[in-house]
Every structure is written in C-alpha cells, then in structure tokens.
Amino acid sequence: MHVSRRDEVEGFAGTEGLAGGGMSADAEDLTGDEGFAEVAAGLIARHWGGAATAPTGDLDRLWEMGAGHGWFDLGREDDLAASITLARVLGRAACPLPVSAGFVAARLFAEHVGLATAIGDGGVRVATALPGDPGLPGAGCLVEAGDVASHVLQLPPGGGPMGLHRIEAVDPVEDLAVPGWTRARLGSALAYLELSAAEADRAVTVLRLGWAARALGAAERVAGAALAHARVRTRAGEPVGAFAAVRQRADRMELGAGDLLIADAVRRYAEGAGDWAIAAELAVAQIRRVAPRVRFGAHHEPAVAGCSDEHETPWLFHRVRADLACLRAFAAPGGDAADRLLEETPSGDTAAGPAAHGTGVRTPTLPDPWLGPDGEAVREACRKVASGRWGPTASAAGSGSEGAPDTGSGSERGTEPKREPGSEEAELESESEPHSTPRRQTGSESGSEATNAAAYASGSATPSLLSASQDPATASAAPVSAAPTSVSGAPPSAASASASGVSDSAAGAFGRGAFVRSGFGGVGGGCFAASADGEGVDDPAVVAEAAGHGWFALGWSGADGGGGVTAAERFALRQEVCRLRLPILDALTTATVFGPAIARYGSARQRARLLPALREGTIRIALGYRWSEADFDPAAVRASAVRTGAGERDDWILTGARIWTADAHRADRMWLVARTDGDVESPRAGLTVFLVPTDAPGVLLRPHRSPAGERGCIVLLDEVRVSDSARIGTVGGGWAPVAETFVAEPILLGDVAATLHRRLTDLIGLLRAGAGTRPVAGARGSAARAAVAELAVRTQAVRLLATAAAVPAPGGRAEHPRLHASAARVLGAELAADFGPIGLELLGPAAVLGAGAPGAPGAGGFEPELWPAPHYTPAGDTDDLHHDLLAHSLGLPARV
Secondary structure, eight states: OOEEEOGGGGGSOOOSSSOOOOSOHHHHHHTTSHHHHHHHHHHHHHHTOOGGGTTTOOHHHHHHHHHHTTGGGHHHHTOHHHHHHHHHHHHHTTOOOOHHHHHHHHHHTTTSHHHHHHHHTTSSOEEEBOTTSOOOTTSEEEETTTTTOSEEEEOOTTSEEEEEEEEEEEEEOOOSSSSOOEEEEEEEEEEEEEEOHHHHHHHHHHHHHHHHHHHHHHHHHHHHHHHHHHHHOEETTEETHHHHHHHHHHHHHHHHHHHHHHHHHHHHHHHTOTTHHHHHHHHHHHHHHHHHHHHHHHHTTTGGGGGSTTSSHHHHHHHHHHHHHHHHHSOOTTOOHHHHHHOSSOTTOTTSOTTGGGTSSOOSSOOOOOOHHHHHHHHHHHHHHHHHHHOOOTTTOSSSOOOOOBOOOOBTTBSSOOOOTTSTTTHHHHOOOOOOOOOOOOHHHHHTTOOOHHHHHTTOOOTTTSOTTOOGGGGGGOOOSSOOOOTTSOOOOGGGOOTTSSSBOGGGOTTSSOOOTTOOOOTTOOOOOOOTTSOOOOOHHHHHHHHHTTOTTTTSOGGGTSOOOOHHHHHHHHHHHHHHTOTTHHHHHHHHHHHHHHHHHSOHHHHHHHHHHHHHTOOOEEEEOOBTTBSSOGGGOOOEEEEOSSSTTOEEEEEEEEEEESSGGGOSEEEEEEESOOOOSSTTTTEEEEEEETTSTTEEEEEEEOTTSOEEEEEEEEEEEEEGGGEESOTTBTHHHHHHHHTTHHHHHHHHHHHHHHHHHHHHHHHHHTOSSSOTTOSTTSHHHHHHHHHHHHHHHHHHHHHHHHSOOTTOOTTHHHHHHHHHHHHHHHHHHHHHHHHHHHHOGGGGOOTTOTTOGGGGTSGGGGSOHHHHSOOTTHHHHHHHHHHHHTTOOSOO
16 A cells, blocks of 8 residues: 655654554553443543533544544554444444544554554544545535544545545535534645555445444434333323333344444454455444434434433434435445345456455355354354265355255154154153152263364364264265155155265255245255155254264263253354254254253153153154243143142143144154142242153144144143153152253244345345346345345344354343343344245245246245245244343333
C-alpha cells in the first residue's frame, strides 16, 4: 500500500515505518471486555451526557477525552472488538462520535507513524464523506460530525486512490441526524493511498459494521427504556407489560441475535478468517431488519411523554435513522450477504486472486458458528469420516452439494424388526429384581469429560468418535455390518450398491422418485430415500457404522461405555448428522435423550440390557408425557398407574388417553410418565416413569399423517399391565429421570438450525446454477437478492442462538443460555414457516413440481419444503411457554 505524502504531513514529525504503541495503558487493559465499555460509558456520560442531551452535547470535548483514552488508536492496534464495543456505547447515548472512521483511517495509515499518531491523539480528526456528492476540492460533501472534524476520508468504491482531505469550511444542513450533518468544502489532500479492491472492501465493511453496532446500541437503549416503563405503568388496572409483553419478547430475541452476529463477525476479523466479511454483512442485515422495528415499537411505550424533547426516545430515534441512512449510502464493494453467497467470484474483480475481498472464490454456505476447540475438532472429524464414506462435504466443495448416503428404508417402525413376546428383549418387563437407588456420577466420571482436542486436530480421532481399530485415513474402506433393504424388503440392486457397503453415492440420490421432507440435496447433492409412506427412517447399515464409531454414546460417561465428551462435542456431532442428512437421527436421539437417564436411574438389569442396545442403535424409545390438549405439564399428566398388590413382583395397571408422541409407531418402547399418587401438594410429586413396550396388550396407536409426510400418534392405554421391572427410578420420584432427559434439550435444539442451514445451502446451489448474464436470483439490489439475504441472516441468527444455548460462552451470565434457547426455538419455527414461501418466490412456479416432473428445480426436491413448517413449529403450548420464559426474564407478566 503506497503512501504519497503532501507538505502538510511534515508537521506531524515521526519515524517512518510500522506504527507501534497505541492505546494508553488504562484503555489497553480494558479493551474488549465489560470494563472497557463501563469506562467508556462513564466518560460519555460525563462529557456528552445521555441521549436526551444529543442536541447540545459537547462533541468537541468528548473527542478530546476519547483521544486521550486511546479510542482513536484502536485502528493501529487493529482492535476491532474494542472499536465496535465503543460504537455500541455511543449509540446508547445517541452520540455520533465517528470512532469507526478513526479506526479505518488509523489502520490504513498505520505505516506512517506520524500521521497515525496524529489521528490517535486527536490532532487529525477524521470523518467520512457520505457517497453521493462529488467531494472534490472546492466542492461540498456531506459529513457526519463535520463541525468538529478536521479531515475527511474519501473511500473509493472498488479500490483506487483514496484521499484524506482537509476541511476548509462547513455549512449546516437540515437533516434527520442529531447533531446534524454538515456540507463540507474540502481542501487539498493531506495524504493519498492507493487501495486495492480487497482493501477498499475491508475498510467499507468495517465502517458498515460500526454504523450497525451504533444503531444496535441505540435500539437496545430505547428498548430497555420502554421495558422499564412497562414494568411500572398500568393500563386498565393491569401493568402495561401485560399488553406489551409480546412486542418486548420479540424485541429481546431479535436484539440478542444481532448481538451474537456482531460478536461472531468481530471474532472472525480478529482471527483473520476469510469469511469475516460475510459474517459482518449478516450482522449488518440483521440490524437493518430489526433496529427500526424495535425503535418504532418502543417509541410508543412511554406514550405522550416519550415524544417530548426532554425524553431520550426521540433522539435515539434520530440516531437509528441516521446510522441506517449511512448504511444505505455506503454499499460494500464486495456486496451484501446475498451477493457474497450467490457470486462465485467478487463482482468486477474476477482476476483479483484468492484474497479478493477476503473471500476469493466464494462458497455458498454460511460461516459455521465457533464451537470451541473440542467441538471444532469433532466437527472436522465427522466431516472427514463422511467425506471418505459418502462424498464431498461443504468444507471440501464449494458447489453446495453435501454428501449423504443414498439408502433404502427399513420397516415402518424403524431399523429393527418388532420383537416377539417372550424374546430376550421382552424379558426385561417380566423378570423381577430389586430396584436400585439412583446412581450418580462420581468425580472420576465427570472428570472424563475432558477431551484431547489435539488428537482430533492431528487427524487421529479418539475411540469415542472412531473405532479403536480404525484410522481416519482408512475409515472409508471399513465394511458395515448390515446391508440396507429396499422399501419392499428386497435387497438393493447391484447397481445401487457401493464398494463401501452404503447403497449408493450421494450424487445419485435425485431421480429415484421419493424424497423425504428434509428436502432437495442441491445441484448434484443427495437425499436419503423415503419409505413407502413418504417418511424417512434410519438406515440399518449407516446406523451400524455410526455405532461402530461410538457416535450414539458419545455424550455418556466413560463408566457407562460412552465417550464422556463435552456439550460442544455432542452438539457438533448432531449438527453434522442433520447437515449431512445421515439416516441415523432416530437412533441418535434415543441414545442422547434416554441413555444418560437410564444410566443414572435405571436398575442394574435395565442398564445391562438397555445401554448396549442404545449404544448400538438397535432400540427406539418414544416420549410419553405430552397430551394433545396440553404440552407437557406435571399438573396435566393424564396417565395413571395402579399397583396390583404388594411385593416387588407385582404388576402395574396403566390407563391413559390421548397421549401425543411423534414417533411411537417407530418405537420399541414408550417413556411414559404416569401419576401413581394423586394426593400430593406439588404437581411434580407422585409421578413415576415406566418404559412400556409399544406392542404390549392394551397399547393402541392411532397414527396421523401430515401433508408433509410426517407421522404422529395418539396413544391410548387401556389397562396395560407391565411388570415393576419396567419402572425407571423410584415410585413417586419420576420427576428426576424426566428432568434428566431435559438435559439433552440444548443439544437437540440445533436440529432446526442445522436443517434450515442445509436447505439454504441447497437453495443457493440451485440459484447459483442459473448464474450468468441472467442469474436466477437477479442482479445486485434486486428483490430476489433481498429475499436470499433475509433467509441467510435469519438462518444464521437461529444457528448462533442455538449454539449459544448449547455451548455457553465461558464467564457468561447464567440466564443467557435459557434465553438463547427460547429465542432459537421461536425464531427457528417462524423461519421454517417462511422458508417455503420465500423459496417458492425465488424459484418460481416450477418449484411446486414433484419428483420426476420435467423442469422441476432440484429434480423435484423443493416441493416438500413447502410443507414441513408444522414439524418445526413447537407443538401445543410450547411456543407460548418459550414466550413466557422470555417475558419472565424481562420482568413482565407471563401471559398477555
């Protein structure tokens, strides 16, 4: 990067070379943490005031004090995290101090120590010229904070000469911003730089992220003020929060997603990741979506008082609108999120090489959320195994095609045939044994959760992920223990058999006619086969291979035969299974949810019989504590259990009606919660868990089928007799094993996010296939591109929320994972409902054509995407429950 100095630069004496030093010691110690934000907020309050003082705030004094505390040296240190934190704090005070412009200028001129030092200490105060005006010497350009700035930075779109011009004079203009913008007349340039396209894109993207962060800070502040008012104001004799709770819940979810998106972009920038720019554009897109809505809704909360000048809400309104105007004016040369996903090479810079815009040849996938060293190692190991067995994954190919085994289907009930009465498995219900007390993990067991991430990173996965006899490099040649069967039960054709033992390659999955509701596999990608009734089930061959890798018991303690790994590792495994559409999800869910509960509360006989079956994926268990009239609520348990007499060998008689479970027709047993004592004070008391065979006399299953091919069952219990050996845990102590199953909820929470991410990748692959002079997704700025951007940012928001719930950040507040979990559930369900209609608009009427129809996008795989919203929408009262949890955390009434 060449620096051409003018005479004026000699006034800033300094040694040529790389800039050193930077922030003052106090600021440096606090950069990037809450302490830095707290100190910055204190300085802003002292020298600027609050948002209500925006019309009269002393920006000149604040600039001086900020420079003294190193705020404008952050660019030389390349500390974007601190700069973005500072922008958000300024937004909460409706303050337009251009710290992001200072960051960019100090970063670009870092090689010239004298000029960079002058920017850092406030001798050269840099603002940014807004595009749309000539900005040449002698002409005027719009400048934020121009009345206190000394120089204007003019960034050339797409690269080229960039000048740092002296402001000769300014004229105030009437505008929405407060303090207002000015029209500046520029003098000669203090310095010039020749920027490449990548450097220009990087600088503009940093500026855009700064404006977005400042708008987010203002939106957070106005939402917080409205929330505080809602807690104390009454209407019709009730707290106003009772009427506004829905809006406040939605605000909290969307703002939380924006916070995670910004943090993800900043982290990637610090790591030098090539995908940091798309992460930044996703954050910008989210804030452009939600900040106006949050601000507008919250503006009504304080009623008439909130519209007066002495209240801070109007000035925060001005701040949000002004920053969003800057975002509209400064389009990133590399494009927005949709552009970066749809264009294989940066527009207008096809020969720039791999470093262009920081992305090079772009992949059609969103950046993966960071799962920590252990989680990332498991993710990479899973992809290595899948790539070797079933073809390229997203990390190995940029086309969007992700490998999945092309399988046939097992029986309607799952991967295993129905056991016969009196078989060895059925003995568990008939044999008598003393019931053991709940077994708790010892210190040595909990200590086994420490994982050696270096072993994964080096390419040698631990035995919990790969069999001890298998090396990752040769895993693709390992045989499987069973062969898949066709829908009719006949062996697959020789043409569909692969050398690895999996039925055929992912690339051949289209064109077989039947597809599961999980959707199309992208251009050349794969879907696993559907059963005769359109419902995808586990494949015995893939289940057997996954069991050989130890995947089903990965999260169990070592004493129970598991891998003893962390939540991040379990989450990573499940994300990859969903993303790759591996047909093992029933077996994995059963082992994840019920394995730890049986290991802790099951008897010795139950552990000996059930845990090996769970590890091998040969048993399916359905939940039996939801009712069609109500979601799970201990007070609403409608199944009862009556003991037939005294003694351990005596049986229980179970009765109950309309128990709702999604997969009882494929399950071997049902995890039933029944009330054994009705004379209790607490709804959680008097409950007992039974593991009931689904083929036991008196168990009646009434399947229901949705238009998407999903199956659910109403289960009726008509005096079902089970042995006491079917009981899990103590009589009346059923809440403990039930609560143990809830531990898996954060791990399962990412299923929707992973599935939607895969759908988006497939959709982008289809849209990319039409790229050219008339791309399917339209030109930059088109409505089609906006629709793709909406799907992308909403998908990434749900992914980050689910990740934050399953893998909480070290040192984070305890309530955050619960809030993130509720937000991920609600926003994920809403996105699932919108995905099909938006995709239909993008692909056109042909998208509704089924498999085999000529001209159907993705060989007819998109049509099932129009139906599955009910599957992802939380059933019964679950959606309301998560809204209530959010409202409770905000101090609002739970019900509207």
